[in-house]
Amino acid sequence: MDTHISKRIWQFIELVTDRKLPPEQQRNDQCFAALGIDSLKLVQLIFETETAFEIEIPEHLLFNLETVEELILLVMHYRKSAA
Secondary structure (H helix, E strand, O other), rough: OHHHHHHHHHHHHHHHHHOOOOOOHOOOOEEHHHHOOOHHHHHHHHHHHHHHHHOOOOHHHHHHOOOOHHHHHHHHHHHHHHH
């Protein structure tokens, strides 16, 4: 797992949830719902992620996105595709 991508996504999670999580609570297997991220916050999270990494994730893939790890893997995939 790419730690740079993971750290950036956790920064965006803190931004959209407006709360700081200690590193020991930042587990990539966590569901967005458990983090207090509803559909509107998820849209904001995706926007921040796509902008920061200069990628575009196809919308149909976002409907099944449930965990932080799934988002990290999508970012890794689309960054490779763009290279």
